[in-house]
Amino acid sequence: MAFTFQINNGVKFNHNKNLLKKADENIPELKHEKIHPVKIVDIISDKNAMNGFKAIKSDKKIERLSDYSFKKGQRLVLDFGNHAVGHFKIDLNSVGSPMDAPAYLHLTFAETPAEIGVDSSTYDGWLSSSWIAEEYVHLDVLPTTLKMPRRYSFRYVEIEVKDTSPKWQISFSNPEVTTESAVSVKDVPKVEIDDPMLKKIDQVSIKTLQDCMQEVFEDGPKRDHRLWLGDLRLQALANYATFNNQELVKRCLYLFGGMTTEEGKISANVFTKPESIPDDTFMYDYSLFFISVLKDYFDNFKDQSILDDLYPVAKKEIELALKEIGTDNILKMNEDWPVFVDWSNDIDKQASGQAILIYVLKQFVALAEQKQDNDINKYKRIIDDLSKAAKDELFDSNKGLFISGPDREVNIASQVWMVIAHVLNDDENNELMTKSVEELFPVTGIATPYMYHHIALALFESGHKNDGVELIKSYWGKMVDLGADTFWEAFEPEDPNFSPYGSPVINSYCHAWSCTPTYLIRKYLVK
Amino acid sequence: MAFTFQINNGVKFNHNKNLLKKADENIPELKHEKIHPVKIVDIISDKNAMNGFKAIKSDKKIERLSDYSFKKGQRLVLDFGNHAVGHFKIDLNSVGSPMDAPAYLHLTFAETPAEIGVDSSTYDGWLSSSWIAEEYVHLDVLPTTLKMPRRYSFRYVEIEVKDTSPKWQISFSNPEVTTESAVSVKDVPKVEIDDPMLKKIDQVSIKTLQDCMQEVFEDGPKRDHRLWLGDLRLQALANYATFNNQELVKRCLYLFGGMTTEEGKISANVFTKPESIPDDTFMYDYSLFFISVLKDYFDNFKDQSILDDLYPVAKKEIELALKEIGTDNILKMNEDWPVFVDWSNDIDKQASGQAILIYVLKQFVALAEQKQDNDINKYKRIIDDLSKAAKDELFDSNKGLFISGPDREVNIASQVWMVIAHVLNDDENNELMTKSVEELFPVTGIATPYMYHHIALALFESGHKNDGVELIKSYWGKMVDLGADTFWEAFEPEDPNFSPYGSPVINSYCHAWSCTPTYLIRKYLVK
Structure with a gap:
């Protein structure tokens, strides 16, 4: 992530000293x-x-x-x-x-x-x-x-x-x-990866992640040193599969949890120098991913104390997110709290946003169960309502694909996020991605490893392992072929010299959200 | 001074640890x-x-x-x-x-x-x-x-x-x-100067000198921080008339005296960082001015110990300088040890060089008397021989002016230095400068306050006090009129925007060799 979308100077934030103290206590020794x-x-x-x-x-x-x-x-x-x-x-x-x-x-x-x-x-x-x-x-x-x-x-x-x-x-x-x-490559478990390109991609992913793991998970160590929430989610997953550093994720969770707006909204990113400051930028999916990071962290470390500290923040976020749902149980697009999904503004993001909410709600319910929250059935019902609305209103059964927005746009992001959210059953998901590969591949117009990650993830999640491997090789593998020592902030395989800024001098060529192949390889491909 | 003239990489230097230790002991506390x-x-x-x-x-x-x-x-x-x-x-x-x-x-x-x-x-x-x-x-x-x-x-x-x-x-x-x-303006004795322009010129001179007095007398604090010998001579004279700081002059004398070439020649300038290093640039007049600085210093502080330390160095320098004299008792021009006099290479410098040698020899004889040197009569004879040759060979009695070089060139520098060296008697000097003012004023083609200083000095030394004052006002006063807070490295009144480097960004506008009006004013104009 690098872009910022909004200038909301008037926003007021809480600073929860107790939570921020815990954030500071977990600053790693580099x-x-x-x-x-x-x-x-x-x-x-x-x-x-x-x-x-x-x-x-x-x-x-x-x-x-x-x-x-x-x-x-x-x-x-x-x-x-x-x-x-x-x-x-x-x-x-x-x-x-x-x-x-x-x-x-x-x-x-x-x-x-x-x-x-x-x-x-x-x-x-x-x-x-x-x-x-x-x-x-x-x-x-x-x-x-x-x-x-x-x-x-x-x-x-x-x-x-x-x-x-x-x-x-x-x-x-x-x-x-x-x-x-914050971490050393020697702490990464050795695994057998037979395919030499995948092995290389795994190494470059780990190097990318290592160089972004500083006093926070940095966006990129060359440019945008701050901590972005959606990027943190991917870095944390790659970290669990490799360095498995606990304190840095813990620190980052406390940073976001400790500085919400007065109404409880979580910033898309925070700065930590000269002191901890949340940015005045908000993105719907990024705010929600706080729950994902908390859930993934809990799954990995079974740390009840952080859950006790941050569950109320997570629950508040869910409540705010649900206010964006219409009476038809479909997400309303709000330009003050936009859905990110990808840099591209050429794709409609409503269906993706709906899917992300469902994905996160499912993670939240798991946390609510852990917390024995009395409201748990309410959330389960909402998941059902949102899922039903998605299938009824956003799935074009003629096309066999999800549509998005008033123009019923068919794009890759919608399919991918619906798969990741498991809105359909496994067979339907498999079929959806078969159709997606047929109709929407090769992917074009997408420059972010962030979106490519979710496409690959959706392939693995829907039983398209070979396509997933092929996508990893054709995307991250092409960066390796072009000489990548670490994976890049932006890459369009169809236009390798693309820069979102018009010049390579400002591009970041070690960017956290591109490090996920090591996670995908170790989760889906290594025994 | 800023220019360097020679690249003599092969030159070997002595480093007299005893003398250099004394140089270091006199680093001022800023x-x-x-x-x-x-x-x-x-x-x-x-x-x-x-x-x-x-x-x-x-x-x-x-x-x-x-x-x-x-x-x-x-x-x-x-x-x-x-x-x-x-x-x-x-x-x-x-x-x-x-x-x-x-x-x-x-x-x-x-x-x-x-x-x-x-x-x-x-x-x-x-x-x-x-x-x-x-x-x-x-x-x-x-x-x-x-x-x-x-x-x-x-x-x-x-x-x-x-x-x-x-x-x-x-x-x-x-x-x-x-x-x-190294110094503070509050240490300068207050004197009565009625003329407001001369008072301002005196103040600006003192500010210029102050800002050049650092751990050595710097050439210019903006550019060329090193210590030049001919410039030191003028700074030290202005210093005696104002701050009267002893240790900095002492330090600089030991620096030059402690680092001569193997044959005893003194560099035109020395560097002091990272350690004391003489430059591989030599100028005949600058080498000789070591004696002038030593003599002026001794006159001011009566410091016998430094004379005991440095008299042998001075004597060696005189011996080397005298080797450049021909059998006709006229200085031979040597491109490996050129006479500086001024930046301008459009003027012939032989007569000036002859006069400078006579001027310095007279100062040396005073030191030799103090040291009761047995060779003293030899030097007195040489002064007589050189002076006679100057008058016989270099004075054009038809013109009433000194000539210089094979083309019998008449220039202002020759007259001025012959006056300063008192080669003629006082009446003749007065007449020479009367003639010089008639024939050679207004001065053009001279950009250095260094040469202008010597012209003004010659006017005062030859009884042309009013012309001296007028020159100070028309040269340094014009800089004041143009906004000078300190006096400049280079200034041609006939072309105020002249830069020897083609751009003001590289000019030094606080340059030590321009600080002498305070000396001239306090010596010749203030009771």
């Missing part, structure tokens, strides 16, 4: 590792490469780095061999006559070669250019160690010498990154 | 003062203003600074009311929705309005662009205090908001500069 570049590379144009640029091995050898000197206009590109999140430092010295002017450097931190290859000054998109991972640095005295104070997310570092003087050059040595993450 | 901006200004084009830009009072009030918020592309220019050298800090906060992207700022520190008005990216001169006093800064979390780690030399600070996001703006508060100098 783990650090020191890593070093594996080679020096040159970034060159290649029209067949992702976004038109690729990294090739330089004539310069990393072992001899300190022997090279760089003058005005010259560039050094270090390749750390894999994606990393952390702090960069490097030693610099002057070579030649005494240093008669400051050293002036431009540093670019890049997850992919194109972020170096593309001139960042050409970026003119709507997302803040302040996310471009570049810095200008003056150093008055060499030798020195340049320790970059900010954390970056990158594989490549370009250091361009903007100026020295004609009398001296700069030499570099001891580049090093101290990585940061 | 004095600090906290200052605050007096107003918010706008920088606007004005073809009549210095370099085409001036600062006018903004509609925004400095007292209400924190009430204003700034979005992408907006700028704040703070005016501290006078020149300052030090560290800048300012508090920042975000206004509006939660901060969903880093803050990205561009800061420009400017001694004059044009350094903000002129787009720094247009600079294409030969001097390193790394001197341009601008920074780009990302701040991940607001509120914060932005403390700029580097020291700047400036009156104005422009903060341009490169980007925030559409959802929030930046507000600023508590801008502050902690100034740095």
Whole structure:
């Protein structure tokens, strides 16, 4: 997730100190590792490469780095061999006559070669250019160690010498990154995955998740460091299948639960610096997913205390969500609390929203049973009513597919969410997805791994395992083929260079909501 | 001084640990003062203003600074009311929705309005662009205090908001500069100067000197922080007349004396960071001025111990300088050890060099007397020989002026230095400068306050007090009229916008060698 949809400055929020204290008590102690570049590379144009640029091995050898000197206009590109999140430092010295002017450097931190290859000054998109991972640095005295104070997310570092003087050059040595993450890959259980591409996809998924697991589950460590609720749901599921870190999910649940609006609505995302602040953005499905995260967490850790703390918040959310239902038991679309489902605004989201509500209500009922809530039968009835309305009003039996909105639009999202919500029985679900594959595949116009995840999930949930594997391979596998070290925020297989922002320099190439194949593989494909 | 002339990488230097230890023992403890901006200004084009830009009072009030918020592309220019050298800090906060992207700022520190008005990216001169006093800064979390780690030399600070996001703006508060100098203006004796322009010139001279007196006498606090020997000579004289700080001159003498070449030659300048390093640039007159600085220092402080330490270095320098004299007792020009005199290479410098050698030899003889050196009569004879040769070979009695070089060029520098060296008697000197004023004034083609100082000095030394005052007013006074808070590295009255580098963004507008009017005023004009 990266987009924000609403500016609701007038919104007032509760800050439940008790819950937020528990959020703070679960800030993980970050783990650090020191890593070093594996080679020096040159970034060159290649029209067949992702976004038109690729990294090739330089004539310069990393072992001899300190022997090279760089003058005005010259560039050094270090390749750390894999994606990393952390702090960069490097030693610099002057070579030649005494240093008669400051050293002036431009540093670019890049997850992919194109972020170096593309001139960042050409970026003119709507997302803040302040996310471009570049810095200008003056150093008055060499030798020195340049320790970059900010954390970056990158594989490549370009250091361009903007100026020295004609009398001296700069030499570099001891580049090093101290990585940061709440988790370590060595904590992930080894599993047998025979298919080499699936094995690779599993690894890249885990690396993606690791690099997004910081003091919260970050959206992306390069861009949008905040915690999004719908993304948290997927990250937490992937986490249970791999690192199985408890405290970070717990922290994130308390953050959302501790800061609802005065009426009880949960923000789509929260910021945690300089202090915990909920964003003034609300999305219907994201608010509801608080219940999903709580349910999945409870299933995994059987932690009654968090359920006792947060069940009232979850119940309030359900009550607010149900107010959006019409007398016909169909979700009314409300532009002040929109249904997200996917970035695309070309698809109608009513049927998806209806399905998501049913999906979440079923999870809520399981929690209500755990809490022995007296209202439980009321919720069960509502599930029945909503499901019946979905089948009666939103299923086109001629087409064999769900329709959505006033124009009776047939789209992939509606089918997928109805399957995930198990509105139909298993045979019907199988048939629905057979039909969906026939009619709606190959998927086009969808750029988010988030939506692709739900399509793959629906295939697995409806007995289309082979199609599920094929989708994983054709989507995430294509990113691997294009050189992904971590999975990307946005990817359209039919247009690999698509950027929602018009430039790769602002794209995030390690984005949490893309990490789910490890969850799907380990849940549906590994014994 | 700013220029460097030679790249002599092969040169080997002695490092006399005993002398350098004394240099280090005399590093001054810097004095600090906290200052605050007096107003918010706008920088606007004005073809009549210095370099085409001036600062006018903004509609925004400095007292209400924190009430204003700034979005992408907006700028704040703070005016501290006078020149300052030090560290800048300012508090920042975000206004509006939660901060969903880093803050990205561009800061420009400017001694004059044009350094903000002129787009720094247009600079294409030969001097390193790394001197341009601008920074780009990302701040991940607001509120914060932005403390700029580097020291700047400036009156104005422009903060341009490169980007925030559409959802929030930046507000600023508590801008502050902690100034740095080895000296304080309150230590300068008050003197009566009736003429308001001379009084102002005296004040600006003192401010210039103060801001250049750091851990060495700096060339300019904006650009070229190193210590130049010929410039030290003038700064030290101005210092004796004002702050009268002993340790800083002492430190600088030990720095030059402690790091001669293997044959004993003294560099034109030294660097002191990361450690003391002599530059590989040598100028005949600058090397000789080591003796001048030592003599002036001894006259002022009667410090026998430094004379005992450094007399051998001075004597060695004289011996090396005398090797450059031909059998005709005229200085031979040596491109490996050129005579500087002035930046201009359009003037022949042989006669000036001859005069400077005589001038310095006379100072050396005074030191030799103090040291009771047995060789003293040899040096006196040499002075006589050199003076006789100057009068016989370099004075054109028809013209009544000194000539220089194979083309018998008549230039102002030759007359001035012959006067300062007192090669002629007082009446002849008076006549020479009368003739010089008639024939060679108004001075053109000279851009350095350094050369203008010597012209003014020659006028005072030859009984042309009124002409001296007039020159001070027409040169330094014109800078004051153009808005100088401190005196500039370079100024051609006939072309006020002249820059030796092609752009004001790289010019130094507080440059030590321009601070001498306070010396001239206090020596020749104040009772």
